[in-house]
Structure formats: C-alpha cells, structure tokens
Amino acid sequence: MATPSLLRRPHIRPHLKRLGASLRWTLLSTLTPSLSLEQRVKGKVVLVTGASSGIGAFTAQRLAAAGAIVVMTARTEDKLTKLVQSIRDHGGKASAIRCDISDLDDCDRLCRRVIDEHGRVDILINNAGRSIRRSVVFSVDRFHDFQRTMQLNYFGAIRIALNLIPSMIERGDGHIINISTLGVQTGVPRFSAYLGSKCALEGWTSAAQNELAHKGIDFTLINYPLVRTPMIAPTKAYDRFPALTEAQAAQWLCNAIVRRQKRIVPTSGLVFVGMNYLVPRTTEFLMNIGYQVAPESFSKVTVLDEERQARKRASITPLQRH
Ligand SMILES: NC(=O)c1ccc[n+]([C@@H]2O[C@H](COP(=O)([O-])OP(=O)(O)OC[C@H]3O[C@@H](n4cnc5c(N)ncnc54)[C@H](OP(=O)(O)O)[C@@H]3O)[C@@H](O)[C@H]2O)c1
Structure with a gap:
C-alpha cells in the first residue's frame, strides 16, 4: 500500500497572476504616475493609522485626492476631524475613527467599525509609531520603554493586520504596508527600543508574506530614512541632517500602493547591509x-x-x- 504523501500541491497560478500585475503596474506607473495611482486606489478602502500628523496625514490626503475612501485613525480626535473636513472640502472621501493602537481591544473595535461601515479594507497602512532615543545604559531602569514601543509599533500593528487578513483572504486581495525605518539596516545607536519593535514588525511581515503570497495578499515594508515630521522635531541635531519632506515620504507610500513592492529601502540601507556582512x-x-x-x-x-x-x-x- 502506497504511503500517503505529506506534501500538498502548491498553487502556482496566483504567483503568475501577481507577476503579470506587477509588470503592468510598474510600466503604467513609469508612464503615467498620477493616473496609475488613481486607477489603483479609486473606490478602494484604505485604512491609515497614525493619520493625525506627519507621513500618515500627508498620505491620507494624497490618497483621498486620488479617489480612495480613506479611513483615518489616531488618538487626537480634533486633528483628525480637521483633516477629514479639509479632505471633504476638496471633494475627497474620508472619515475618522479614534483609536489608541497600543490598546489591543481598541484595535479590535477599530477594525470591527471599519468593516461594519465600509464592508472591507483593501489597503492597510500600519503607520502609527513612536520612537525613543535613549542609550541602553540609560534604559536599564526603563523597561517600559521597550514595552511601549513593542505595544504600539509591533503588537498594535499586527493586531490590526490579524483582524483584517481573514476578509482579505476571502476576497483574494489585500495590501498591507508596514512602516519601518532605515535604522533596521544601520543599527543606529540610542534607538534599541525603537529598532527592536520595528525588527519584530519586519520579521512578522516576512513570514506572513511567505505564507500568504498565494492568497492575493501583498505586504510592503518601507524603511524610511529621516523624514521631517513632528516625530524628529524634539531632536534638534536632526535640523542639520538631510531628511525627506512629508510630501516625498507620502510619494514613497503612493508608489508602494501602485507597485506593491516587497520592500522600499534607500540605497544607503543596502550599503549598510553589505557593510554589516562584509x-x-x-x-x-x-x-x-x-x-x-x-x-x-x-x-x-x-x-x-x-x-x-x-x-x-x-x-x-x-x-x-x-
Ligand atoms: N520621521 C522619521 O524620521 C521616520 C523615519 C523612519 C520611520 N518613521 C516611521 O514613520 C511612521 C510615521 O511617523 P511620523 O514621522 O509621521 O511621526 P508623527 O508625525 O509623530 O506621527 C505619528 C502618528 O502616530 C500616531 N500615534 C502615536 N501613538 C499612537 C497610539 N498609541 N495610537 C494611535 N496612534 C498613535 C500619532 O497620532 P496621535 O498622537 O494623535 O495618536 C501620529 O498620527 C512611524 O511608524 C515612524 O516610526 C519615521
């Protein structure tokens, strides 16, 4: 009697479909960047976390202008309300839901509300984040620094993704963009708590991508260099460092939405990866x-x-x- 095989037959067709789509969108976005963004997001429900300021706020406005139905979330309600009003004044579609992403029950509530109100999330941008600049020697009695960066940058982000992945699998389509930092490649000192949480997010993303590629779900990791936002404002030395503008950072995100690349990282990040090995x-x-x-x-x-x-x-x- 033949032993039953433990291996299952893999699905190759979704990969071929994805390759075709990737070539088509790369070509289209090279020829007509704004049109391709409009075609990609028109009528799509995009959930943007950390949308009350910085990269998230700018991106939400860009996506709404391109025809997306944007759901913006953060803790500061009055900032969200103003942004939503401004988007609507310009003819865009946006709504706001307050959520503290470091509270996992709040993450569940947020996802339930978005699904109830919009039926689905096509694109999730896990952008809310906090950064802590402090040396390990000054953190020995501050374990909570490590806990709160993990709670928001890792647990909160994956909680939202885990809520939405089942419906994405059901529809056979979804895009999850997880915002990370160039610090993951450089190992920049004084950011151990922050980098630990972003590395966790990256590890989860890589494994999840490898499991869900044949289900029509794409993940993108963006390793931003410095971006001139309220996040870096307290570190005065950064005033003298080159940094992306919020508009440029939002453009990276828009490109990611159109092309669905696996990772967007500046060349300096790749140089650091090479140097760290060589x-x-x-x-x-x-x-x-x-x-x-x-x-x-x-x-x-x-x-x-x-x-x-x-x-x-x-x-x-x-x-x-x-
Ligand atoms: N700026 C940089 O140089 C840089 C570089 C690399 C990566 N990044 C990443 O880019 C992302 C966006 O950062 P940014 O520079 O745009 O910073 P930002 O302007 O400070 O925005 C952070 C956003 O996260 C939200 N947020 C913070 N804690 C939250 C919580 N507990 N629950 C819900 N929302 C929360 C904030 O809104 P509320 O305070 O209203 O909740 C705000 O909307 C972050 O993931 C960051 O790690 C930034």
Missing part, C-alpha cells in the same frame, strides 16, 4: 565613534540628567562597578 567590525567601529561623539540628548533637562548620572557613576568605586 566588514562588520569596521561598520561597528564607525557607528560606535558616531555614538561617542553625539550627545545623549539635546534638551537641557536630559543633559542635566546625564551629568547627574555621570556623577553618580563616578562616585561608584571600581570594585563596586565590577
């Missing part, structure tokens, strides 16, 4: 020198705090230190 110690040396040169914080309060901590460390004898 010359890891040299890369580490350069990053560490950069870390030592840059102050912990540029705000007066934290500089004082640093000085206090430094004095405290100096008062500990070498024996105590070991």
Whole structure:
C-alpha cells in the first residue's frame, strides 16, 4: 500500500497572476504616475493609522485626492476631524475613527467599525509609531520603554493586520504596508527600543508574506530614512541632517500602493547591509565613534540628567562597578 504523501500541491497560478500585475503596474506607473495611482486606489478602502500628523496625514490626503475612501485613525480626535473636513472640502472621501493602537481591544473595535461601515479594507497602512532615543545604559531602569514601543509599533500593528487578513483572504486581495525605518539596516545607536519593535514588525511581515503570497495578499515594508515630521522635531541635531519632506515620504507610500513592492529601502540601507556582512567590525567601529561623539540628548533637562548620572557613576568605586 502506497504511503500517503505529506506534501500538498502548491498553487502556482496566483504567483503568475501577481507577476503579470506587477509588470503592468510598474510600466503604467513609469508612464503615467498620477493616473496609475488613481486607477489603483479609486473606490478602494484604505485604512491609515497614525493619520493625525506627519507621513500618515500627508498620505491620507494624497490618497483621498486620488479617489480612495480613506479611513483615518489616531488618538487626537480634533486633528483628525480637521483633516477629514479639509479632505471633504476638496471633494475627497474620508472619515475618522479614534483609536489608541497600543490598546489591543481598541484595535479590535477599530477594525470591527471599519468593516461594519465600509464592508472591507483593501489597503492597510500600519503607520502609527513612536520612537525613543535613549542609550541602553540609560534604559536599564526603563523597561517600559521597550514595552511601549513593542505595544504600539509591533503588537498594535499586527493586531490590526490579524483582524483584517481573514476578509482579505476571502476576497483574494489585500495590501498591507508596514512602516519601518532605515535604522533596521544601520543599527543606529540610542534607538534599541525603537529598532527592536520595528525588527519584530519586519520579521512578522516576512513570514506572513511567505505564507500568504498565494492568497492575493501583498505586504510592503518601507524603511524610511529621516523624514521631517513632528516625530524628529524634539531632536534638534536632526535640523542639520538631510531628511525627506512629508510630501516625498507620502510619494514613497503612493508608489508602494501602485507597485506593491516587497520592500522600499534607500540605497544607503543596502550599503549598510553589505557593510554589516562584509566588514562588520569596521561598520561597528564607525557607528560606535558616531555614538561617542553625539550627545545623549539635546534638551537641557536630559543633559542635566546625564551629568547627574555621570556623577553618580563616578562616585561608584571600581570594585563596586565590577
Ligand atoms: N520621521 C522619521 O524620521 C521616520 C523615519 C523612519 C520611520 N518613521 C516611521 O514613520 C511612521 C510615521 O511617523 P511620523 O514621522 O509621521 O511621526 P508623527 O508625525 O509623530 O506621527 C505619528 C502618528 O502616530 C500616531 N500615534 C502615536 N501613538 C499612537 C497610539 N498609541 N495610537 C494611535 N496612534 C498613535 C500619532 O497620532 P496621535 O498622537 O494623535 O495618536 C501620529 O498620527 C512611524 O511608524 C515612524 O516610526 C519615521
């Protein structure tokens, strides 16, 4: 008697369909960028998290102008209300639902409401995020920094995706865009809590993509470099660094929606990936020198705090230190 095979027959056709669509949209977006965005999003329900400011707010407005039905979410209701009104004044379709994405029950409520009101989500942009700039040595008694970045940037984002994936599978179509950072490639010092959460998001995205590719669901990861938004405003040193504008960042997102690439990363990110594999110690040396040169914080309060901590460390004898 023949042993039944443990292997199942794979579905190849969805991959061929996807390849065809990818070639078509790449060509179309090269020839007519704005028209291709309109064709891609017209009448589509797009859920944008973190839509009350920065990249999310700008992108929501661009998508609504291109004909999408935009559902905007964040915690600050008055900002959302103003943005929705402005979109409607310009003839676009938008609505707002308040949600604290670090609260998982709130994420479930948000998804239920969007499905009740719109029947589906075609495109999910997991954009809400928080960043914390603090060295590991100053985080030893701040475990909550690691918990709150994970709660919002990872758990909240995947909770929303998990809510929506079943209906995307049912329809055989869906696009989930997860916003990450160039820091994942560079390992930029002082962002361990933030990068940990974004790496978790990236790991989840890669596995989920490999499982759902034949179900018509596409995932895109965007590794943004610095973008001039309220998020980086508290770090005054960034005023002197080159950064994308919100409009440019929104354009990256629009391109991602049209072409559904797997990942969008600046060339510098690819250089860092190569360097980390080929010359890891040299890369580490350069990053560490950069870390030592840059102050912990540029705000007066934290500089004082640093000085206090430094004095405290100096008062500990070498024996105590070991
Ligand atoms: N700016 C950069 O240089 C940069 C670089 C790489 C990646 N990114 C990523 O880009 C994304 C957007 O950031 P941004 O630069 O546009 O920052 P931003 O202007 O500070 O926007 C962050 C958005 O997230 C929302 N948010 C924060 N906590 C939330 C919570 N608990 N629940 C729901 N919404 C919450 C904020 O709205 P409320 O406060 O109203 O809730 C706001 O709409 C983030 O994922 C960030 O990690 C940014």
